[in-house]
Amino acid sequence: MYxxxxxxxxxxxxxxxxxxxxxxxxxxxxDAMALYRSGDVLAIGWLANFxxxxxxxxxxxxxxxxxxxxxxxxxxxxRLCAFGRKKDVPGAYTMALEEAWEIAAxxxxxxxxxxxxxxxxxxxxxxxxxxxxxxxxxERFPHVHLKAFTMVEVAYLAKRAKLSIRETLRRLxxxxxxxxxxxxxxxxxxxxxxxxxxxxxxGQQWLDTAxxxxxxxxxxxxxxxxxxxxxxxxxxxxxxxxxxxxxETGGFQTFIPLAFHPAxxxxxxxxxxxxxxxxxxxxxxxLMLDNFAHIKAYWQMLTPRIAQIALRFGADDIDGTVIxxxxxxxxxxxxxQGLRRQELIRLVxxxxxxxxxxxxxxxxxxxxxxxxxxxx
Ligand code: V47
Numbered sequence: 001m002y003x004x005x006x007x008x009x010x011x012x013x014x015x016x017x018x019x020x021x022x023x024x025x026x027x028x029x030x031d032a033m034a035l036y037r038s039g040d041v042l043a044i045g046w047l048a049n050f051x052x053x054x055x056x057x058x059x060x061x062x063x064x065x066x067x068x069x070x071x072x073x074x075x076x077x078x079r080l081c082a083f084g085r086k087k088d089v090p091g092a093y094t095m096a097l098e099e100a101w102e103i104a105a106x107x108x109x110x111x112x113x114x115x116x117x118x119x120x121x122x123x124x125x126x127x128x129x130x131x132x133x134x135x136x137x138x139e140r141f142p143h144v145h146l147k148a149f150t151m152v153e154v155a156y157l158a159k160r161a162k163l164s165i166r167e168t169l170r171r172l173x174x175x176x177x178x179x180x181x182x183x184x185x186x187x188x189x190x191x192x193x194x195x196x197x198x199x200x201x202x203g204q205q206w207l208d209t210a211x212x213x214x215x216x217x218x219x220x221x222x223x224x225x226x227x228x229x230x231x232x233x234x235x236x237x238x239x240x241x242x243x244x245x246x247x248e249t250g251g252f253q254t255f256i257p258l259a260f261h262p263a264x265x266x267x268x269x270x271x272x273x274x275x276x277x278x279x280x281x282x283x284x285x286x287l288m289l290d291n292f293a294h295i296k297a298y299w300q301m302l303t304p305r306i307a308q309i310a311l312r313f314g315a316d317d318i319d320g321t322v323i324x325x326x327x328x329x330x331x332x333x334x335x336x337q338g339l340r341r342q343e344l345i346r347l348v349x350x351x352x353x354x355x356x357x358x359x360x361x362x363x364x365x366x367x368x369x370x371x372x373x374x375x376x
Contacts, residue, residue: 007050009043017287021047027288029236035284036232041276048283048314052295056316060353061294061362062344065114065147065320068103070095070133072326074120076152078197080186080228082264082331084120094122097129101136107323108141111341111367113359114320115141117148118183118327127161127168131175138176145178145360151209151220152184155201165212173218179360180213182221182256188241189234196228196267203238207245214251219361221296222252226281227260227273235281239288246291253362254294254317257281259301263332278306279313286314294362300325300335304347311351317358318348 007018013034020027027035035044071094074084085092095103104115115137134146149157149172158168186196188203201209213220224238246252259273259281286295296317297310307318323338339347341357348355357365 007043007046009038009040011038011040011043014038014040014043014047018043018047021050021287024290026290029240032236032239032284032288033232035287036235036280041280041283044280044283044287045313048286049312051286051290052314052316055293058352058354059316059356060311060348060351061317061356061358062341062348063114063320063358063360063365064111064341065116065360066104066108066112066323067116067118067325068100069119069326070100070117071119071122071125072330073122075123076121076197076199078200079266080196080225080260081327082261083327087123094125097132097136100133101140103324104137104141112141112144113365114145114147116181116320116322117146118150118153118181121153121156127157127163127171130157131171134172134175134177146176147179147181147360148172148177150181150184151206151213152200154180154213155205155209165209166216169209169213169216169218173216177218179218179253180210180220182223182252182254185223185238185242186225187230187234188238189230192228192230192234196225203241207241210251211245211249214249219251219253221254221256222292223256223258224281224285225258225260227277228262228267228270235284236288239285243289243291246289250291252292253360254296255285255289255292256296256298256319257285258298261301261328261331261333265331275306275309278302279309282310282315283313299339299344299347300328300333303335304339304343308347308351311348311353318344320344 017031072083072085073087073092073094158165185206210220222242259278262268262270294317295315296319297307297315298319299307321338325337345355359365
């Protein structure tokens with residue numbers, strides 16, 4: 001079997017894992033530990049690529065999107081974060097609604113299919129601000145998909161508005177939220193969360209909020225923040241919890257491993273992740289999350305160079321144009337703020353893959369000189 005698929009490794013721990021992957025069997029927690037501990041990253045990448053090509057062939061997805069961060073004022077003060085600010089300190093900002101709509105419109109062209117909207121946990125902004133922000137965007141840009149608010153923001157809005165999570169999500173959906181991004185998941189293990197993000201909802205609450213979102217028909221993404229103080233066991237626990245919830249709801253679209261950027265955070269003494277760690281994380285995500293359709297190599301976080309390589313290690317999505325990124329740049333990222341559509345296409349083609357522009361729900365977008373059509 002190995003010869004036919006030309007799988008090779010001199011790590012004996014990978015042989016039973018390869019048997020399972022090649023016969024579409026689910027991997028266990030022990031398998032995941034072996035994938036983290038094996039020195040043969042190329043063999044792990046080969047297996048992840050096998051799964052990726054079985055699902056998507058050479059197709060690699062990207063989209064034309066813009067990030068909007070309405071406020072960086074945040075009560076949480078997470079040690080992992082360089083973006084959040086306390087109210088009234090230098091650098092703190094909160095956009096007036098008109099300002100947020102103007103930012104959405106600046107440089108706007110028919111090409112944009114998604115606004116990705118996330119921000120801090122602002123102690124004073126009322127729920128209505130967020131509902132008006134969303135309905136105002138929908139009114140002005142009816143064809144743009146609004147991927148807005150992490151589970152952490154939703155839970156905070158619910159608490160402040162004294163509503164249940166379900167009702168909060170219902171109102172956001174009614175205002176025009178189309179899906180939720182995957183941020184705020186970090187690492188679910190309490191021990192780690194207490195250190196990196198002690199004032200956020202806990203892992204169980206993140207999962208429960210995602211479940212409720214999926215139940216009311218909002219799809220979401222899922223992330224995992226790695227490369228700080230977590231152990232291999234913590235990552236495995238995180239992946240298995242996502243896989244279990246996905247078995248239940250099927251509501252996750254994409255898994256996005258996020259490399260920790262320590263600069264300008266209280267954890268600045270930690271080293272940055274390495275290329276090998278980043279690539280392995282993409283591959284392990286692809287192999288463990290057999291019920292997730294997509295694995296995203298977020299180029300802003302990985303750098304375009306590593307994101308290209310990731311397309312051969314399990315990833316089938318490279319994210320979008322972004323235009324203006326704040327969270328990673330506040331944490332020292334040296335990647336460009338945004339990439340043009342043609343630049344994303346070039347990155348994908350040079351990785352030997354076939355670029356396919358998608359909308360947020362992974363429907364192919366076809367463009368002519370004068371119109372944009374989303375296949376349904
Ligand atoms: O929730 C914050 C992480 C996330 C740092 O769903 C940090 O399509 C590294 O979730 N170093 C926001 N990471 C980004 C995010 C995302 C990005 C692109 C696409 C999607 C999607 C989601 O970034 C936060 C947090 O987990 N983060 N600070 C930092 N210093």
